[in-house]
Each structure stands twice: as structure tokens, then as C-alpha cells.
Amino acid sequence: MSGGRSFGIVALLCLLAGAVQAGLKSSPVPPxxxxxxxxxxxxxxxxxxxxxxxxxxxxxxxxxxxxxxGWLRAYDDINALFEDKAGAIYLLSHVHPEKAIRDAxxxxxxxWQDFSTTLAQNETLYRAAKATTPADAIDRQFLKTTLExxxxxxxxxxxxxxxxxxxxxxxxxxxxQTFDKNIRDAATLLPFADAELAGVPEAVWKNNKRDGxxxxxxxxxxxxxxxxxxDATSAATRERMWRAKTDEGGAPNLKLLAEIGQLRLEYARLxxxxxxxxxxxxxxxAGTPEAADRFLSDVHAAVQAREKSEVEELRAAKxxxxxxxxxxxxxxxxxxxxxxxxxxxxxxxxxxxxxKPYFPPQQSLALVMRIIEKTMGVRYELMPENKPWxxxxxxxxxxxxxxxxxxxxxxxxxxxxEGKYNHAAVWSFRGGSIATGRVPQAALVVNFDxxxxxxDELETLLHEFGHAxxxxxxxxxxxxxxxxxxxxxxxxxxSQMLEEWVYSRAVLDLMQExxxxxxxxxxxxxxxxxxxxxxxxxxxxxxxxLYAAFDLGLHTAEAPEPMALWARMEGATPLGHVPGTxxxxxxxxxxxxxxxxxxxxLWSEVIAADLRTAFAKDKLSPTVGKRYRQIVLGNGGQLPxxxxxxxxLGRETNAKAFFAELKP
Ligand SMILES: [Zn+2]
Numbered sequence: 001m002s003g004g005r006s007f008g009i010v011a012l013l014c015l016l017a018g019a020v021q022a023g024l025k026s027s028p029v030p031p032x033x034x035x036x037x038x039x040x041x042x043x044x045x046x047x048x049x050x051x052x053x054x055x056x057x058x059x060x061x062x063x064x065x066x067x068x069x070g071w072l073r074a075y076d077d078i079n080a081l082f083e084d085k086a087g088a089i090y091l092l093s094h095v096h097p098e099k100a101i102r103d104a105x106x107x108x109x110x111x112w113q114d115f116s117t118t119l120a121q122n123e124t125l126y127r128a129a130k131a132t133t134p135a136d137a138i139d140r141q142f143l144k145t146t147l148e149x150x151x152x153x154x155x156x157x158x159x160x161x162x163x164x165x166x167x168x169x170x171x172x173x174x175x176x177q178t179f180d181k182n183i184r185d186a187a188t189l190l191p192f193a194d195a196e197l198a199g200v201p202e203a204v205w206k207n208n209k210r211d212g213x214x215x216x217x218x219x220x221x222x223x224x225x226x227x228x229x230x231d232a233t234s235a236a237t238r239e240r241m242w243r244a245k246t247d248e249g250g251a252p253n254l255k256l257l258a259e260i261g262q263l264r265l266e267y268a269r270l271x272x273x274x275x276x277x278x279x280x281x282x283x284x285x286a287g288t289p290e291a292a293d294r295f296l297s298d299v300h301a302a303v304q305a306r307e308k309s310e311v312e313e314l315r316a317a318k319x320x321x322x323x324x325x326x327x328x329x330x331x332x333x334x335x336x337x338x339x340x341x342x343x344x345x346x347x348x349x350x351x352x353x354x355x356k357p358y359f360p361p362q363q364s365l366a367l368v369m370r371i372i373e374k375t376m377g378v379r380y381e382l383m384p385e386n387k388p389w390x391x392x393x394x395x396x397x398x399x400x401x402x403x404x405x406x407x408x409x410x411x412x413x414x415x416x417x418e419g420k421y422n423h424a425a426v427w428s429f430r431g432g433s434i435a436t437g438r439v440p441q442a443a444l445v446v447n448f449d450x451x452x453x454x455x456d457e458l459e460t461l462l463h464e465f466g467h468a469x470x471x472x473x474x475x476x477x478x479x480x481x482x483x484x485x486x487x488x489x490x491x492x493x494x495s496q497m498l499e500e501w502v503y504s505r506a507v508l509d510l511m512q513e514x515x516x517x518x519x520x521x522x523x524x525x526x527x528x529x530x531x532x533x534x535x536x537x538x539x540x541x542x543x544x545x546l547y548a549a550f551d552l553g554l555h556t557a558e559a560p561e562p563m564a565l566w567a568r569m570e571g572a573t574p575l576g577h578v579p580g581t582x583x584x585x586x587x588x589x590x591x592x593x594x595x596x597x598x599x600x601x602l603w604s605e606v607i608a609a610d611l612r613t614a615f616a617k618d619k620l621s622p623t624v625g626k627r628y629r630q631i632v633l634g635n636g637g638q639l640p641x642x643x644x645x646x647x648x649l650g651r652e653t654n655a656k657a658f659f660a661e662l663k664p
Contacts, residue, residue, distance in 0.1 A: 052115055251585065438479055487637070
């Protein structure tokens with residue numbers, strides 16, 4: 001909830017999590033605690049009781065210390081304990097194959113949220129923190145974020161508003177949990193006759209379950225959704241799929257989002273802030289909503305013309321495809337991916353599906369690991385026996401290339417299944433600490449087609465791996481500041497930096513090192529993809545910009561009704577709003593931890609583009625890679641982002657590279 005690092009936990013890209021006792025036999029054992037195996041809800045409840053009891057006892061002990069020397073370390077120990085007891089719970093509620101366990105971990109999550117919001121208002125600990133003098137820059141930063149987290153949770157408010165602040169936080173946590181659950185458990189399946197799927201590669205649907213009338217059933221997960229949107233020749237098929245996806249979450253979620261918005265405004269006002277965005281952004285790189293708005297306007301100005309000309313081009317492609325007069329042809333939302341792919345194929349001869357044979361999922365994972373091994377001096381090693389929450393989940397141990405010291409564990413969950421989180425994300429559920437020798441643990445969760453990855457999907461894998469590496473290679477003093485525990489408008493930058501690596505021949509050639517039997521991507525195919533990569537950027541950036549502006553708009557002093565605001569804002573874009581659709585109902589970023597922070601994706605794109613300049617000569621440079629590891633990744637959140645950037649780049653960071661890339 002605050003910019004400071006509280007024990008509150010945020011879904012989507014990075015969760016705290018950890019491990020619980022539970023006997024598990026496996027050899028060899030990855031460093032750090034063994035991941036808990038739950039066979040039934042009763043075990044979850046028991047682990048939950050035990051964990052919360054232990055955490056409360058630790059808090060009681062800490063309350064006896066007056067602050068001063070050693071207090072920050074002791075306070076960090078509570079975070080470590082919290083992660084070890086609660087971390088896996090937060091992850092499992094999104095990925096466990098059994099609904100009963102997902103429900104039990106969710107209930108446990110709510111108890112931990114109550115623990116966290118109670119702790120964040122602990123006056124005794126707050127006084128002790130205030131009585132502590134930092135020894136150096138790292139302690140100063142930790143103390144600053146700790147005090148801010150207490151203050152932003154309402155510790156210094158009078159009793160009545162303080163109680164209200166806690167009630168609001170708990171209620172928002174509950175509402176956003178329900179919001180996600182509505183999406184995850186909907187398990188929407190759309191029936192299509194074979195003929196309706198003309199154009200869609202058979203591998204996507206041929207072996208799917210069918211309904212009583214023999215129609216193929218397709219879910220909304222990306223291995224099904226993306227190919228339909230890109231390849232289905234029938235506009236009616238695409239429209240049905242698009243509408244189902246756009247309405248994910250449904251009307252109940254619109255209500256939840258409206259209530260969340262009102263509560264956030266009320267929360268901000270308890271602290272005398274004008275709006276929730278004002279309250280939150282003072283802790284971020286942006287500083288104020290005005291600065292974030294200004295930035296979004298600059299981006300909009302830079303992409304507007306490009307967006308318009310791309311839409312015109314898609315319209316021409318549609319008119320030609322359907323043989324309709326241009327003046328009478330309109331591009332619908334469900335036409336965008338389809339005609340973008342067609343234009344790309346016609347103009348650049350690029351077909352995303354053509355990449356699949358070259359990128360089998362498992363080998364693609366090895367390729368991405370190889371990039372990190374080459375540049376950052378580590379090794380990834382599979383522990384084949386270790387399959388924590390599903391038989392297809394993999395456990396990887398990360399070690400120093402020199403000396404072989406194990407430094408982290410990474411779990412990888414590659415394929416879609418029912419009830420599993422259906423986007424791509426990383427849960428950094430255990431933060432490392434060099435002071436205590438604590439090793440980080442994280443889980444990378446994606447949903448890939450077993451047949452292989454498109455180049456776009458390889459880019460997604462690189463992005464998520466960027467978060468994983470941020471966790472794996474963290475070398476902070478305190479676990480509270482490890483890896484991805486940094487500012488939300490900075491945290492995407494390391495991931496976004498890596499996205500562009502997919503266009504590098506030298507990078508892709510590492511595939512033959514990890515898979516000598518895999519065929520090399522042909523030069524022509526890659527060259528065409530390189531030429532085509534900027535195509536569609538206008539529409540894509542304009543869309544991201546719209547999401548960000550909508551999110552900031554929701555968190556203004558007016559806290560407007562979400563659906564009305566969305567219809568108005570989307571209605572003002574070249575493609576307009578489709579009446580009856582309800583995109584905000586599925587926008588879990590905004591219901592959860594990205595509130596008033598979605599702009600951070602674009603904001604960190606600027607930083608990512610600047611970071612890339614350091615790798616301009618050689619993306620696989622071990623010299624630059626190791627400096628990057630040490631300064632940018634290793635420091636996690638223990639130093640402010642602008643300090644890390646200055647150290648790494650040798651100058652102030654700037655937006656030149658980002659805006660240069662946006663030029664037509
Ligand atoms: Zn990300």
C-alpha cells in the first residue's frame with residue numbers, strides 16, 4: 001500500500017513468499033528451506049496457525065528492544081520469518097492444481113494480511129525505529145523506507161482514523177483477492193466448430209476437449225487466445241474470443257473496482273492527501289501525479305501520429321482482404337492483431353508461428369539461462385527430483401560459476417493447466433541477505449504452448465527471467481530490500497531491458513550451445529523479424545499509455561466510476577470503445593498492487609532503453625554484465641534507483657534513447 005516497504009504483499013509480479021517446514025524427501029536439496037508440500041487444506045491451516053503464532057512471538061520479542069544498534073537487523077529478521085512462513089502460501093494460491101488448497105492458502109493469505117497491517121501500525125516498533133541511527137547509506141535507506149511504511153500505514157494517526165486505516169487496508173486486500181479469484185476461477189471455455197477456427201494452427205486446438213455437439217473448447221489462456229486473435233480468418237470467431245477476454249471478471253468485478261477506488265480515496269484523505277495518486281507517488285521516482293501525467297502526455301505526443309497511420313494501414317489491409325471499399329471499412333478491436341500479423345507477413349514476410357520449431361519451451365528456458373550464465377558469471381542446474389507443487393514444476397539451483405557456491409533457487413512452471421494463474425509472472429517469495437547468508441528463492445510462472453515459442457513469447461520469457469534474475473542475484477544486506485523489493489516505477493526496467501535481446505543473432509546462437517540438435521533460426525527469418533519489430537509500436541504504446549492514464553484517472557480526487565471513465569477514455573481513441581464491453585473488470589493490476597502505478601511500465605521503459613545503451617556494443621559482454629549484476633541487480637532496493645543508474649551508466653539517466661526508439 002505504501003511506497004515504503006511494508007510487510008504488505010502485492011500480487012502479480014513479485015510476491016514475498018518463502019517456505020514452511022514440512023518433511024520432504026528429495027536429493028540433492030536446493031539451498032534454503034524446502035518448499036512446503038500440502039496434501040490437504042488441514043495441513044495449510046495448521047501451517048498457517050503455526051506460522052502466525054511464531055511471527056507474533058517474534059514481534060513480541062522485538063518490542064522489548066528499544067531501538068538503536070542492531071535494531072534494523074532484528075527488524076529484518078521479522079521480514080525473513082514472515083517470508084519463510086507466508087511466502088509459499090501467497091504463491092500457492094495462484095498455482096496449486098487443487099482448488100481446495102488454493103482456497104485454503106487464500107484464507108491463510110488474508111490472515112497474513114491482517115498480521116501485516118497490524119504490524120505496520122505497531123507504535124512500539126515505530127518508536128524504536130525512530131530511536132535508531134543509521135550507520136551508513138544502506139542503513140539510512142532501510143530506515144527511511146521502514147519509517148515511511150509505518151507512517152503510510154497510519155501509525156501516527158489518532159486512534160479513530162488509525163483504526164479506520166487498518167479496516168480500509170484489510171477490506172481492499174479482501175476485495176482485490178476476490179477480484180483475482182473471479183478471473184482465475186471463471187474457467188471460461190468457448191465452443192467453436194472446426195470451420196470457425198479456419199486459419200488457426202491445428203496444433204492449438206486439434207487435441208482439445210469438445211462439447212456434446214462436437215465443438216472444440218478453447219480457454220482464454222494465451223496459448224489459445226493469441227493464435228485465435230492473430231490467425232482466425234473469421235471475424236466472428238475473433239470477436240467472440242475478444243469479447244470474452246475483454247469481459248473477464250464480469251460485472252461483479254466492476255463493482256469491486258469502484259469500491260476499491262472509493263476506499264483508496266478515503267484512505268488518502270485520512271493522511272490529508274488530495275488523492276490516492278498524490279498519497280502514493282510521493283514515494284516513487286515520479287514524485288507526483290502531475291509528473292507522471294506529464295510523462296504520459298509526452299509519450300502520447302510521440303506515438304499519436306504513428307498510431308493513426310498504423311490504424312489506417314490496417315484498414316487498407318482489411319479492405320483489400322475482404323474486397324470492401326476503403327471508405328466503408330472499419331477496424332474493430334478484434335481486427336488489430338489479425339491484420340497487424342497480415343501486414344507483417346505481407347510486408348516483412350514474418351510469421352510469428354514460423355519461430356515455433358526453433359524454440360521448444362524447455363530449450364528456450366535453457367537458452368535464456370545461458371544468456372545470464374555467459375554475462376553474469378553464474379550457473380543454472382536442474383534438480384530433477386524436486387517438483388514442489390506440480391509434477392511439471394522444475395527446481396533450478398543458481399551457483400557462482402567460479403567456486404560453485406549455491407546462491408539461489410528458482411522454480412519454473414511452464415505450461416497452462418486448469419485453475420493456474422493464466423498470465424506470466426514471477427513471485428520473488430524469499431529475499432536473500434548477505435548479512436545472514438540467506439539465499440533467495442523465486443518462482444517463474446508462464447503458460448507456453450508445448451509445441452514451441454513464437455519470438456514474442458521468447459520475449460515474454462526473457463522479460464520474466466529479468467525479474468527472476470533480479471531475485472536470484474540479489475546481494476543486499478537486508479532481506480527486506482532484496483532484488484525486486486525496489487520502487488515500482490523502476491522494477492520493470494531490468495526485465496524490459498532484456499526483451500530486445502531476442503533480436504540479436506549472437507544471443508539466439510546460444511541455442512546451439514544448449515541444444516546442439518536444435519536447428520538454427522534462419523538468417524532471413526530473423527532479419528525480417530528485426531525489420532518488423534517496430535511495426536505496431538504506435539498502437540501498442542498508445543494502448544499502454546491509455547491503461548496508465550486510466551489508472552491515474554481512477555485515483556484522482558474524484559475517484560470516478562471505473563466503467564464510465566474507461567468508456568470515455570477508450571472512446572476518445574482512434575479505435576473507440578465497444579459498447580457493452582467491460583475491460584476494467586479484468587484489469588487486476590489496478591485492483592491490486594499496481595494501483596496508481598501502472599504508468600511505471602512506461603516509466604521504466606525509459607530506464608530500460610537507457611540501460612541498453614551500456615550493452616550497445618555487445619549484449620553478451622561479461623564485463624558489462626558483471627558490473628550490471630553487481631550495481632543494478634545486486635543492490636536491489638538498498639540504494640535509490642537514480643543512484644544505481646548513475647553508478648552503472650557513469651552519468652545521470654535520461655530519456656534520449658527511449659524517445660529516439662519511438663521516432664517513426
Ligand atoms: Zn514484469
